[in-house]
Amino acid sequence: MSGRCGCREFTRAELARRSLAEAGKGLPAIEPGMPAPAGTGLTRRSLLVRGGALALSVYGASLLRPRALLEGIAEAAGSQGRVLVSVFLEGGIDSLSVLAPVADDTYRRMRPALRLAPGDGPTWTEDPRLQWHPAAAPLHQLHGEGKVTVFPAIGYSNADQSHFTSRHYWEVGELSVRANTGWLGRLLDVVGSNDNPLQGLSLDGSLSPSLATARVPVAATWGPRYDLWAPGVWGEVEDLMFETFSRLGVTAEGSRDKQLSGAGRVVRQAGTLRSQLQAFSGEIDSPVAYPDDEHFSESLAGLAAMLDAGMPITVASVGAPGAYDTHDEQASTLGQDLAQTCATLLAFQRDLEARGLDDRVLTMVWSEFGRRPEENGEGSSAGTDHGAGGCAFLIGTPARGTMVGEWPGLGTLDEDDNLRSTSDFRAAYCSLLEQWFGVDADAVIPGAGGFARPALIG
């Protein structure tokens, strides 16, 4: 992740910028063109999981065993709800490597070291000028089955080249540094329920800013696990301990003291969440084999199992493995990370198909921006700097499978010599909201009326 342009180097200025951004208050004007710092926003690491004072009240004070609980949840939630999984490629993936214009003279000139050769990977059937990276072959395979909608150049005009700012825009669904709820969080505020934290599940151990809600509860877990470990307690005594933990919650919840009652609710809810997810805390029994890449595949395998068990999940978020901020040595790292990500995404799709869930799950794969067409450095150390237009994918059986926005070519770049975008991420959000969730995009995306509605489904 160390970068020639210094973007990942821990210089003091960079640290200042990063830490401010991480604190979610926007960015200081250290680099030209950055938006002015704002006093609100989202924390990356420790953003509170909203709505914790609420509870899974459908289960009342019952202390059912996990199995009965699962059945109860399936019944309560109905297992037919549509699901959107957000997969984030952190760092800004090089779209010109994922879908490479291998025969384009400008590309060959700008990428003497990094260019892919004709025949290295399969051709993209929708635009034969472009060729998949060999590591993205699983996407090619799914695309051939009509299950991948490709955005070959997605972004927004006057793209911000800060990781944090651009990512923030994608997360909140608008070009505002002050926004403090995520676009998926706002979706849940519209369609979600007051008592089901599982409806918005962040699988990376802290709340994904995209899922930050204003009103309804959401949950954060590490993979499919919500383990509470007590040293020196096991077996029957452990079971009794957790039962008592939940009972203490129920007892306190009945108190007239509002704060005590709120604490009781959350304790009971924690006990419930632990029981709900206990079944997924061991080995996940998947009908298909996943690549052996720990967190990402475990999260998606767990997610498929949870959906199969009727868990009332509407949106889930997980980060892809790898580091896509490839300022140097891009050739050696990108292929590996991309291969791992794509192989797992394929396994997840096959898992959903095997479980008969594929008609109700879509996976959106996105990154904060693409990378500069002109490579930096030489030979094996060559990399690419931050760019503008990038790529995104919508994967799933219900996906329409036809590209959104055309490939703009390298003949005319934007004023920063970056790829122009031919589709807007906010338009994609509007379409997902309306075509997938049947929700009026106006209620979720500011200025929704001004965006096109590309056909994404069917």
Added chain:
Amino acid sequence: MMGVSVPVHRGRFGAEQAERLLWRAGFGPAPGQARRLARKGLRRAVVSLTRPRGNARLRGPAPHDEDGLPLAPRDAWGHDHLWWLDRMVRSDQPLVERMTLVWHDWFATADVGQVSLNLKQNELFRKRGLGSFKELLLAVTVDPAMLVWLSGNQNEAGAPNENYGRELMELFTLGAGNGYSEDDVREQARALTGWTNDWDDNLGMVDFRFDPERHDSGRKRIFGQAGRFDWRDSCRLCVEHPAHAGFFVERLWSYFIPTPPPKRTLRELKRRYRREGRIRPLVEAILMHPALYEGPRMVKPPIVQIAGMLRARRAGIETDSWTWIADEAGQRLFRPPNVAGWDEERWLDTARIGGRWTAAAWNTRENEVDEDAYDPTETAEQAVRKALRFWGSPTISARTRKELQRFARRVEAVATDEWQQGTYRALRQNALRMLVVMSPELQTS
């Protein structure tokens, strides 16, 4: 004008009330401390917290990291957090640390990339946290960490940056939209111009100073008044604004008592604040108010709960893990989520309960009772008492005690085999320690 005095708690002030006071005004009692404090009576107890004599002393085992090395708050990752957590655990002036935490939240400044600046700001809060609010505000406005955090050092004549000016009113002195306009924001920004600093390749940001060249010396119009205002006027105008006293009193109150102040109390506290402008007498009035002792419980902030667990055990900082654990529990020091500080309405949710559980487990681990040599005859009552003693014998309600004893008896009921008699009782003790400190009751005070 006739002075209407603020009500003072006249009911019982025993160990239970003193315990609550120590949680609200500090980081919970060390074993026996609540009983000792109760013996002073309410007024002397409160004053002993608000007017400590001399410098704070740190009592108990000195902190160290995972490798047994002393903390390096300026240099090592997470040690800023550990350094302050240690003060919370060991200082004999708990209210001073608690007020420092109040101001850290009020003027929420996260890591500005140069830890020394954040530590310096922390010292400012500690030193001035009970004095004049106006003096504190003036000092914070030109505090280097704040100048970086809210762009005060980027704010210059001709190119005003509204960042600090806006938050000064919205978050620090008046409340959102409470008696100011967007024009006031712009004019405040102009008044606040002039601060800058240098960059040194070795030292980072240095020499924070007011540079008259960068200051917009023209006339400004703020809250309907006109003048060649500067940063001092900016602060003064906010503190003199009619909406300020109400905002100040209610916000300060909310750190100690979860219900809003009764009308007459609010009126009198505002009057007192307008007259004196000082923080200490208000804190004293709040800490003696009946609403603190007779009103509902209050969720303990995560860092207070964590410091309190260590205090209850007379334990010190022995691992770096308290940094990530506090983060999981929702309150890593020097990392407020944004300039508005932590959301005190949302201290608890499933993820954060998970963090508190982890914190509890890190207290009980390595203190587990021996499964192979445990008293096979211990009764349920004895077991519960012992678990409570582990945490310094906190007060718990009859209902919670009943639930714990029920658990203890049920363990005995399932311990049917000979070997289980001692072993299960050992597991029971380990479990009870978790249940006590994770009970909803003890998430609150």
